[in-house]
Amino acid sequence: MVEIKDKVLAAARFFMAPIVSVLLRSGVTWSEFADLLKEVFVETARRDYGRQGRPTNSARVAMITGLSRREVTRVRDVILGKTDSQPSVGSRISQILTGWHTDPEFSDGSGQAKELTEDGDAQSLKVLLKRFGGDLPHGAITKELLELGLIEKLPDDRYRVSSRNYVRSELDPDIIHQMGVALYDHASTLAHNVDQDRNAAARFERIAAVNNLAPKHVKTFVTLLEERGQSFLEEMDSWLSRHAAPESEKSDSNGVRTGVGLYLVQSESRRGQES
Secondary structure (H helix, E strand, C coil), X not given: CHHHHHHHHHHHHHHHHHHHHHHHHCCCCHHHHHHHHHHHHHHHHHHHCCECCECCCHHHHHHHHCCCHHHHHHHHHHHCCCCCCCCCCCCHHHHHHXXXXXXXXXXXXXXXXXXXXXXXXXXXXXHHHHHHCCCCCHHXXXXXXXXXXXXXXXXXXXXXXXXXXXXXXXXXXXXXXXXXXXXXXXXXXHHHHHCCCCCCCCCCCCCCCCCCCCHHHHHHHHHHHHHHHHHHHHHHHHHHHHHCCCXXXXXXXXXXXXXXXXXXXXXXXXXXHHC
């Protein structure tokens, strides 16, 4: 059992890497994601480990998830909408920007941030970073703020803040939504297939990949996949459309979300082989 758990954790560490990359580019911190995962752990444990169709109780959820009963109750109430979620601590950069716009020493009280000197015992960047930057090196965080375009250094060596909010990159909301759907669908199939207690046959899931395709052939393969893949998906879409329940008959009882997804496998590293 321990060996299986270790393998699952190793796999999770591997498949979480690209997800964390997206989170970091979007300014999401580990604490924000950890709070989200708590909700998912509690919600899933309540749903999947209940008895006679009822959500399992907080004591059993605590035992399964490793959270305290008090924390399970708090998270459960957030999920059920009985209480508000705790405000996010946010990243250090977000704290700095917020402090610059809201702290009376660094703003005019109406959300307008003041220009700050680099050094000094009051109304300075040094004091701001000490108050809101935690233990991060001031030189490093100042450089990061400048490189991100969140602050600018003026000719008189004063600093002006350029933004109140921090997002490392602007991502298309539709693409992010589709990413969530695609990851959920693929993960659901894999989770079904590894479930020894499933009451249905394994779902189709295959992959065709090599770890040493000659670089000169990559573009050719991408073109081949786009052509053949699009043709295949159009064929599947046509079949699904012909067999879909009529709009007038759609309901949760007679409609099942069913389909197939294709994706390109491509990585500059050999991590997939190593795993």
